Amino acid sequence: MKYIKPGLSHLILLSFISIVLSCNSNSGNADVENKLDTVLTGNITAELTDAPVVPKPLNYNSPKRVIVQLDVIEKIMKISDSTEYTFWTFGGHVPGKFIRVRQGDLVDFTLHNMADSKLAHSIDLHAVTGPGGGADATATAPGQSSHFQFRALNPGLFVYHCATGPVGMHIANGMYGLILVEPQSGMTKVDREYYIMQGDFYTTGKFEAPGLQVFDMDKAIAERPDYVLFNGRVRSTTGKNALTANVGETVRLYVGNGGPNLVSSFHVIGEIFNKVNMESGSEINRNVQTTLIPAGGSTMVEMRMEVPGVYNLVDHAIFRAFNKGALAQIKVAGDEHPNVFQKLK
Amino acid sequence: MKFILIILFLTECFDVSNAQQRKSVSVERKMLKIPAGNYKPFFVTKSGKPIKVATFKLDESAVTNTEFLLFVTANPEWRKSKVNRLFADSNYLRDWETDLAIGEKNKDIYNSPVVHVSWFAAQAYCKWKNKRLPTVAEWEQAGNAAPKNIKYTSLTEYILGWYKKPNLTKLPNIKTTYQNAYGLYDMHGLIWEWTFNFNSFISNGDSRGNTEDESKAFCAAGSINIVDKTDYAGFLRFSYRGSLKGNYCIANLGFRCAKSIE
Numbered sequence: 001m002k003y004i005k006p007g008l009s010h011l012i013l014l015s016f017i018s019i020v021l022s023c024n025s026n027s028g029n030a031d032v033e034n035k036l037d038t039v040l041t042g043n044i045t046a047e048l049t050d051a052p053v054v055p056k057p058l059n060y061n062s063p064k065r066v067i068v069q070l071d072v073i074e075k076i077m078k079i080s081d082s083t084e085y086t087f088w089t090f091g092g093h094v095p096g097k098f099i100r101v102r103q104g105d106l107v108d109f110t111l112h113n114m115a116d117s118k119l120a121h122s123i124d125l126h127a128v129t130g131p132g133g134g135a136d137a138t139a140t141a142p143g144q145s146s147h148f149q150f151r152a153l154n155p156g157l158f159v160y161h162c163a164t165g166p167v168g169m170h171i172a173n174g175m176y177g178l179i180l181v182e183p184q185s186g187m188t189k190v191d192r193e194y195y196i197m198q199g200d201f202y203t204t205g206k207f208e209a210p211g212l213q214v215f216d217m218d219k220a221i222a223e224r225p226d227y228v229l230f231n232g233r234v235r236s237t238t239g240k241n242a243l244t245a246n247v248g249e250t251v252r253l254y255v256g257n258g259g260p261n262l263v264s265s266f267h268v269i270g271e272i273f274n275k276v277n278m279e280s281g282s283e284i285n286r287n288v289q290t291t292l293i294p295a296g297g298s299t300m301v302e303m304r305m306e307v308p309g310v311y312n313l314v315d316h317a318i319f320r321a322f323n324k325g326a327l328a329q330i331k332v333a334g335d336e337h338p339n340v341f342q343k344l345k
Numbered sequence: 346m347k348f349i350l351i352i353l354f355l356t357e358c359f360d361v362s363n364a365q366q367r368k369s370v371s372v373e374r375k376m377l378k379i380p381a382g383n384y385k386p387f388f389v390t391k392s393g394k395p396i397k398v399a400t401f402k403l404d405e406s407a408v409t410n411t412e413f414l415l416f417v418t419a420n421p422e423w424r425k426s427k428v429n430r431l432f433a434d435s436n437y438l439r440d441w442e443t444d445l446a447i448g449e450k451n452k453d454i455y456n457s458p459v460v461h462v463s464w465f466a467a468q469a470y471c472k473w474k475n476k477r478l479p480t481v482a483e484w485e486q487a488g489n490a491a492p493k494n495i496k497y498t499s500l501t502e503y504i505l506g507w508y509k510k511p512n513l514t515k516l517p518n519i520k521t522t523y524q525n526a527y528g529l530y531d532m533h534g535l536i537w538e539w540t541f542n543f544n545s546f547i548s549n550g551d552s553r554g555n556t557e558d559e560s561k562a563f564c565a566a567g568s569i570n571i572v573d574k575t576d577y578a579g580f581l582r583f584s585y586r587g588s589l590k591g592n593y594c595i596a597n598l599g600f601r602c603a604k605s606i607e
Contacts, residue, residue, distance in 0.1 A: 074511050086509050115436070115596050116512045119581060120588035139588040142595050143436055164588075166580040214509040217501075217577050 040065045040106055048097035051231045052243055054193040054254060055100040058182055063104035070097060072113045072121040072140070072162075072175075079201065079227060080234040080325070082210045087232070088121070088162070088173040094232025095197035095258060096160065096177025101127075103155045103184050108147075109134065115143035120164050125150075126296070127158035127179045135163035155183035157280035157298040159256050168260045172202055172220050174232055176258030178298060190302060191249035196328060197256040198264045198293065198315060199232065200225035207324060208234065223261040228320040230313065230328040237313075237328035245305045247334025250274075252302045253313075259295030266293050267316040268303065268330070275302040290316050305332045307341045374412065374474075376402040376604060377528045384482040387579050398486045403479055404601035406519040406530040407458035407538065408470060410447050413438075416470045418445060423466055432465035436594040457516040458536045458599035464591040467539045471602035478541040479603035481586070488532040490525040500533070504578035507534040512597055533578075539600040543586045 041062040047055040048068070073092045079085040090096025101107055113121050120141050124133035128150045131137075137148035161167075162175035178197060202220040203213035207227060219225065231237055245251050257264045267290040276285045277300040285291075293299050305311075313328040314321035321327045336342075379402070383395035417423045417438075424444040428437055439461045442448030447455060462470075464478075471477050479487070489500070497503045503523075522534040589598075 076511065086511060118508055118510075118512055118597060120585045122588075139584070141585070141588040141590075141593055142597065144588075144593060144595075165584045166577050169577055169581075214506065217505065217575070221575070 038063055038104075043067060043108075045069075046099055046101060046107075048091065048099060049195070050091070050093045050097065051095050051195040051197060052237060054098055054180075054195045057187060057189075057193075058100060058102050060102065061184070061186070063102070063106065065108055066101045066105045067108045067110075068099055068101075069110045069112065070099075070123070072111065072117060074114070074117050074119070076212065078233060079203075079213070079229075080208045083203075083205075083208055083234075084212045085201070085203065086173070086212070086214065088119070088170060088175050090123070090160070090162075090175060090177050094174035094176075094199065095195075095256065096175070098177065098195045098254070099160075099179040100182065101152050101179065102182045102186075103152055105152045105181075106149055107152055108149045109138075110145055110147050111138045111140050112145040113140040113142050117142040121162050121170065121175070122146075122164045123160055124163035125158060125160040125179055127152055127154070127156070127160070127181050129153050132163060133160075139164065152181045155181045155282075157181075157254055157256070157277070157300055159258065159296050159298055161258060161296070168220060169215060169217070171258055171260040172200070173215060174199065174258075176256070178254060178256045180254060187252075190252040192243075192245050193252045193254065194243050195254050196230050196237070196313065197232075197258055198228065198230055198262075198266075198326065199258040200260065200262045201227035201229060203227070220260070225262065225324065228262060228315055228324040228326040230326060234325040235327075239329070242310070242329035242331045245330055245332050247305055247308055247332060247337065250302055250304045251330065252300060254298070254300055255293060256298040257293040257295055261295060262315075262317075262320075263295055264293040264326075265290050265316040266299065266301075267291075267314055268301075269312040269314060270307075270309070271303045271305070271311055273301040273303050276300070305330075305334075307337050308332050308334045374408070374602075375405045377405050378606075379403050379483070379487045379527055382486055384486045386482070387485070387576065387583050396482045398482050400606050401479070401483055402604040402606060403483070403487050403527075403529060404476075404603070405528060407536060407599045407601045408467075409456050409519055410441075410451070410459045411455045413459040413462070413470065414445070414447060416473055420469070420473060423469060428466070430592070432592055433463040434592045434594050436461050436596075437463060437466070439594065439596075453515050454518075456518040458519060458531075460516060460536060460596055460599045461594040462539075462599065463594050464539050464543065464589070466594075467600035468541070470600075474602055476602035476604045478539055478600060480542055481540045483603055484538065484540045487527060487529055488525075490527050490529070490532075492523040492525050495523040501576060501578045504533045505581075508578070508581055516597075536597050536599045537582075537585055537595075539598065540586065543589055 041064055043065045045067045049055050070090050074088050076084050077087050087094055111123050122135045122138040124135040128134045130150055134148055138146040140146045158179050160177050160179055162170035164170055202216045203226045204216045205213045255266055273288040276288045276291050278285050280298045280300055291299050309332055311330045315326040381400040382398050384398050385395045425438050426444050468478050520530045522531045524530050525532055
């Protein structure tokens with residue numbers, strides 16, 4: 001307590017300022033807050049998907065009770081073609097299941113930790129307004145479930161992650177995913193939507209050293225990853241697993257960054273983002289080449305595919321793409337568009 | 346080859362204990378004296394001082410299925426079908442075939458630690474043996490001793506090595522990991538173990554204060570209260586304990602008993 005005292009007056013001043021500021025910035029949610037007593041118009045079970053698939057756009061326009069059930073599964077999976085890793089997952093894959101709800105929904109959330117788990121786990125959803133983002137309510141021992149509910153007050157694309165100590169280790173083992181809170185007016189219609197999430201991994205062996213690799217605590221603390229990956233595996237989204245689109249289509253990417261350490265300089269080689277919801281907030285930026293995604297943050301980007309070919313998604317801190325696996329692909333099919341791009345002899 | 350010999354040896358051991366069990370003769374679990382010491386708590390305490398741990402005795406290994414069978418035989422209220430749900434959830438002794446039979450299909454685990462037991466059941470067992478569960482400070486003090494019969498770089502690395510692997514389908518027998526400087530077996534690397542004050546940690550505050558202490562393990566902001574921030578193994582252990590309730594019965598959670606020295 002005695003450490004706090006000298007700065008107490010400053011703290012009070014600061015909190016006063018922040019209250020004033022937050023009153024202003026929250027005014028956009030007044031609608032929702034006024035409707036908190038609104039009767040919910042039924043129950044639905046959320047569609048949950050594994051990356052790169054995104055749940056279908058929501059087709060209702062009044063608040064519902066949305067039931068979400070997520071399993072925590074510890075399992076060995078391939079991190080590269082001949083390398084395995086003990087992942088801790090939300091739903092059996094890295095990243096975790098994509099959850100899609102609507103602003104104003106009451107989310108009824110159950111976290112189940114599988115009986116054969118070794119450890120306790122929890123979930124902090126950045127979409128939650130409440131203590132620990134749900135982590136306080138969900139410290140869950142193996143074989144147990146925990147249950148809480150929250151109101152999706154703010155629209156946006158939010159990261160969720162495990163918040164059990166040591167948090168960094170749980171995140172480094174793959175415990176993160178995305179929850180989309182659609183605004184009340186819904187998302188604008190696009191032709192295709194995909195789910196991509198970046199994460200950095202720390203193994204005792206070097207990049208792609210064969211066999212079962214385990215988490216390296218020293219490298220994690222030093223922030224020296226062996227792997228920087230999209231969707232939890234080297235070549236998860238390339239070649240035959242590449243994303244697809246056709247010429248003339250608009251593609252929206254929901255991109256998260258689980259971290260635990262690195263900030264992503266997200267870029268698509270040969271494309272320009274027509275639209276970026278910066279940090280998945282309400283501000284829209286246009287004509288962007290590379291956009292930053294904080295660790296524990298996300299972005300929503302849209303691009304219209306004009307020319308056929310293979311487009312590489314990278315973290316433009318480019319050694320990560322070349323040497324640590326941060327590469328995914330979109331294959332665009334269709335007619336050439338020489339007015340836009342043409343290779344000349 | 347060595348490995349196979351060990352397995353053969355262990356197989357013989359449990360055959361013997363199985364035979365003993367039928368004759369209702371049990372060998373008392375050996376207890377070892379843990380000398381008094383100062384336990385430097387995982388969380389910063391109000392006083393900031395280490396916690397004094399008096400000399401006490403601790404079972405050399407975890408309580409086995411065979412031993413626990415003798416307990417439920419003598420104490421009908423702790424049988425699978427009779428136990429009060431307030432004191433043990435529906436996973437209580439889940440893998441046992443019946444009230445009084447671990448089961449032929451489980452013969453590999455007769456001499457493995459009993460798991461799927463609640464805190465209440467563990468404490469009742471210890472009381473039946475005129476013992477008690479060790480406190481967190483006692484358990485940590487005993488568990489922090491260096492291994493003496495394995496090669497390892499650091500105890501933290503060794504423990505993390507266990508945490509990083511998923512649970513085995515069949516729990517190995519007791520005394521299959523390592524023995525530490527006090528002579529204790531399997532303090533890490535086989536199962537988690539119940540402690541007397543598992544969710545109050547090392548606080549001397551009141552119960553409301555304790556609840557707050559628990560959350561320190563979960564929130565990143567709380568990590569400022571952790572004494573040794575590189576003790577990741579400790580982090581995981583305290584987080585695990587913080588997620589428990591007294592009636593939980595879990596696949597990798599067993600116990601051993603302690604005794605004060607009068």
